Amino acid sequence: MVAMRQPARSTAHLPLEVPAEWREGLESNVLAPLARTSWRYFAWIGFLAVVIAWAVVMYVHQLQTGLVVTGMRDRISWGLYIISFVFFIGISHAGTLLSAILRVVKARWQLPVTRMAEFITVVALMVGGLFPLIDLGRPDRILNMIWYGRWQSPLVWDFLAITTYLTGSAIYLYLPLIPDFALCRDRLGPTAPAWKRGFFNLAAAGWTGSAVQRRALDRAMTIMMIVIIPVAVSVHTVVSWIFAMTLREPFNSTVFGAYFVAGAIFSGVAAIIILMAVLRRVLHLEEYITINQFKALGFFLLAMSLVMVYFNASEYIVTGYKMEAGAPFHFHDLLVGYLGPYFWFYLVGGLVVPALIITFPRTRTIKGIVFAAVLVLIAMWIERYLIVVGGFRVPLMPYTARHYGPSLTEWSMLAGAFALFALIISVFAKIFPMVSVWEVVEHRGPEPGEEVLEFPSFGSTDAQAPEVAS
């Protein structure tokens, strides 16, 4: 990061002087949603609010009646709530992957979407963290986790890891926002309502873009981007341990931690592709988020799908070869039985087809890549379903294996969670610039319409100190 303090003037391929009108256009494009709001936005918010309100009603009903309103019973005692918990915590890895890992290796193609990725992280953690609470039989006693918390329990590890990750990623989201808040303050401040002006003033933290401030911000971001990576890895590892620490046959795996982390990154990349496509349309960011970003993330998705194939192979071949007690039942379930359709959809629709879509240049279009990402996201939700339900289904005693079907209450809660996710992102899109303007300006990617790289160029030594301060 030393290079960032002393501009490397020799990097001629970088336009240090960004054309003024290009920058002007970027700023006004990105800030436009913060200034104007259409009726469509309110309709959308209203729709989300209705879905959330419905989920709240169902939750109150669950509180009164007990968890009997779910499909869970003694034999399959975790269900959709825990599945969705793992799913949302999984997609929270999008932010870390994109903004931290790629910043560490000094890539720059991702800069227009880092902000969105960081938002996904924070919002997915907030939403995912609700599920264990919804799942509690006695949510009124949640503070027992603090008063009587035992460090020996995997759930306490989860609690600590997730709160740490949420705090860290909130800081990491805020840091690169500071110069953009200053931009909002300077450009929108004069015309904005007083509360908004006050907010921008406060959030910009007196940013002037001076050399001292830049150095401080650069240092803080460097620390956070390095700290957040092991935290993210630890989060999904301990999430996997709530399963792997039990004596149930399908969970009895040492590969679970890595398997879950890989799955988390896989679904996180899919989530960022989808959100990127949506916000690009809605916020009119087509000029900055191009096929470049889609292709680069598509290749990531491809790579991660191969990693997932590897993990599935090492998980299922090892247990399938030994066929310990319980394994025959589990494999029957997965391959031809109760969970068969889901399992095959996961393997074919979630791992093979998306990989093929991205492999062939013909289908490697924005539409194709987004379609692959949707498949991946659905498949990864199903993967968690297979892990949780498949694991609990294996009988521990000679009783008939039970079935599990999520009830209306549980589906409502999932719908509510997605609506809450969308709502928070939508509201944030009105308060925060969804593109990191200053970083895009400083490290401007290829010109729109410029020849697209087949592979993103990682590790180029182009980190720059900007000439164009605010």
Place this chain on the structure above:
Amino acid sequence: MSQIPPEGTTTAKEGSAPLSRRHLLGGLGAAAALAVSGMGMFTATQSSGEAPLASAAGTGKAGTKRQWAMVIDLKKCEGCVTNGKAPQCVEACNAEHFVPPGQQWIQVFEVEDGGGHKTFFPRICMQCENAPCTKVCPVGATYHNDEGIVLINQDKCIGCRMCMAACPYGVRRFNWDKPPNPPGAALASYSPEYPVPHRQGTVEKCMLCAHRAKDGKLPACASGCPMFAFYFGDLTEDLATNGKEVVQLSRLISENNGYRMKEELGTRPRVWYLPGHGQEYGRGIDDIRAPQTPRSWQEQGTTLDSVHQMDAKASAGGEAKK
């Protein structure tokens, strides 16, 4: 909620709950007279304060405490098919604890033996020394008491059901809805050793009748068993009784090829099984009779399996239940 009939429709069934209320009202404690002879020993030593023998090596905490254990003699267990009643251990347990409908803290499974024939297998909580359930509890609501019994404090339990995921014996049950508490239950003072009245949203299970041991009585299942298949004993003193005879615990296990369930998991259960198929009471290996309907203080279903099916139906049609 639909599976729970209103109160009052419940108890009249043939002689189903003779044990329960009496116990609650305290003192009467006139459990089977059979039990008394064997248990006198325990009562005496307990009331004298310290347990005299604490030297038995490797049997848990050193000191003065009992270390309760159970041996279930499958040679004596014929699933109550010869007396034509529901399994009496289940009945006694349900009555003693007002076990909520849909739960069975002791469950009689029909398992296949090595030759493919059916034997009966009453499964209580294994009271593991290396208990997977107590390890994972985030709030310490489930724990070992000084006597080695795994208890649950339902006033602390947050209902996360991590312990249910961890238990490899499928012992733990959850109060998915508001468990019905009979009028008598209101008189009971709740303690983890006698968790009545039951609490919604918490986990429950067999706790080896910790409260009865205090009174010098056998666990409800043991004193309810007409075949004396259950031996309740103390590892520190190396004694056990089924209410009819007092035996040396270690010899009983060794001489009868005792084993523990899923020993390979390393949970070190405190419950041993002596292999058999009810032969001491004449149940032949070809006997295909199934146990009768379990009846408790509330009507449950028609066969052992129908309790499972009820469960399954309930989870299949989660919506329909509302």
